Amino acid sequence: MERHVEGARRETAGVGAARAYELVRKELFGEFGADFFRSYIDPLRLVAEMDGVLLFRAGSQVAKERLTQQVQHRLEARLRAYEPRVSATQILLEHEIPDDVRALAHARIEEARPQPVAAPMQAQSFLFDTFCQDGSNQRAYAVAQMIASGDGEAFPVWLLHSAPGYGKTHLLTAIAREAAVRTPDRKVLMMTGQEYLEQFQSALHKKRDSSAFKEMVRAPDLLLIDDFHRICGKKATEEEAFDTIYELTRRGGQVVLAANHGAAGIEGLDDVLRARLKGAASCEILEPDAPLRRRILDMRLQHHARLTPGFSVASDALDMIAERVHGSGRDLDGALSQLLIEWKISGGIQVTLEAAANALQPQLSEAAERRITVQLVQKVVARSHNMSVQQLLERTRRHSIARPRQIAMFLACRMTHASLPDIGARFGGFDHTTVMYARDRVAALVDQDPAFRAEVETIARAIRREP
Incomplete structure (x- = not known):
């Protein structure tokens, strides 16, 4: 196979130094990865060709050292595969380029901006x-x-x-x-x-x-x-x-x-x-909510399907993941990677809701074990407003206490499994209609005021992170 590839390259011999380097850059990207390529290889410029020797200009002394140690021998071998006339390469800094090279117009290679190199699928x-x-x-x-x-x-x-x-x-x-x-x-x-x-x-x-x-x-x-x-x-x-x-x-x-x-x-x-x-x-950037997590799942599923044609997950399974797997996009990626394994094991059959629940059972169980309580919500809300839980639970209409208490009731409704009467009882004996009013009032403010929404989301994020 390697001989076949090498033979195919030889058929394109004589493409010229500039074209050869353009082709080799793409190969070096795949070999060294995006970060190394971006830092050292991308700034490298082919500036001259003299009797089979290609002169390159590095962007810095650090880059020159890295390129000389790790890249130069690979660069030469790959260049010769496309342009056999290449006998050697030199990597120089701007002030090291010989004056006679600058003076020879025919030795100069036009410094066109290199074509963007496509990243691997993940980076794309x-x-x-x-x-x-x-x-x-x-x-x-x-x-x-x-x-x-x-x-x-x-x-x-x-x-x-x-x-x-x-x-x-x-x-x-x-x-x-x-x-x-x-x-x-x-x-x-x-x-x-x-x-x-x-x-x-x-x-x-x-x-x-x-x-x-x-x-x-x-x-x-x-x-x-x-x-x-x-x-x-x-x-x-x-x-x-x-x-x-x-x-x-x-x-x-x-x-x-x-x-x-x-x-x-x-x-x-x-x-x-x-x-x-x-x-x-x-x-x-704040934590994604369930609708955004669902859209991220759709996008990442498309990505996986491009890499693995035929991979598919049932819509209700994706809904379940979006609702129950909180956190970052990486958590969602991890869930989809697990489902990809399930899909391959099943012989390429679409991952159903039941199959997804079984495959992700440890991840979902961990989330269930960390079930958020009303007491936890009260603790974090009080801390975020520089007050004690006892102060938060005071039956007063002072805005400095009433508003944090409403936020805590709102989050308790959204983040716990407690009923409205139970939440009211845990806040000192409030009627369930008071909890409903607090929930709806805060929800309206969240929709109307971006700054207030950010404040509430920050508290919710802190609640989820609480050990």
Whole structure:
């Protein structure tokens, strides 16, 4: 098989250095993965061909070292498969390119922007078109689209935060991809906080000089760092991040950061950097409700079906998962992956509601064991309003107590299995009609006031996370 593939490649020999590199880039993407490719290979430019030697320009000293150690020998072998005249490659920095090469017009290769390299199926799903929206993430989605289109100059720094699995990586990847298409002149760099940390520390340890790293992260017009909280607690790295944000935005660039908490909640964050992020624009993605979870399931099912033709799940089974599997999109992905196993074991028969319930029984049982009680709702609501449970239960009409009590009754109705009379009794003997009034009043405010809705959703999220 390998000989057959090699023979097919030889038939295309002589395509030219530029075309060969374009083809090889796609192969390197699959071999090294999206993160490594984006950080090191994507910025690599073919600048000249002289007597079979191809000269490439790396974006930084750090990139040059990584490419020389890990990529160059694979790059040469793959290039020769498409263009046998290639005898060797050299990876240089801008100032290392010989002057005589610059002077020889016929040796110069036009620096056309490389064609976007398609990501694997998993990464291809991280597009704006595949991001399911509702009130929990609509603002974040809108801002992300503005940044991708180049219309977000009003917020040079944007902090996107949420619990893990709520779509931060999806939006950052969508921004990077859309920006490459809509504003091709912008230099875009996306990396994770862990990559930022490792590459900066590597630059320090090897040469006690971070100039090459600084050159790499400050060169883009748009810098996106996912899981930014991973750098926190590392003083030198945080100071470098602060300087990077300052320098990049000072010259008109933009920085997009994604973290598990807002600026005030990121643990270990330096006070200076925290103050900088508190002054930045920010959006929080909230926990998806049942209707949004259902739409996410539909989208993810389509993704799985493209990878595994014929895979299908009954609609009522998806309804059940959306209602009973709370949490993030990753929890829903886990449920669908389990059903994919069930589908394969059954010989390709559609997964029914009964089959789904059996396959997901441990996951559903765990959720049932953590059944939310009225007492738990009272505890979290009281804590969120800086009062004791005893204060929350006082029979008073003071707004500072009555409104939190109404919120607690509303959430008890929504999140527990208690009846209206039972809830009223647990709040100190209120009639069930009082509970109904509180439920309906808070529901109306949630629909009318986005800020109030966010407050209630934050409390509900805290209740679900309570051990």
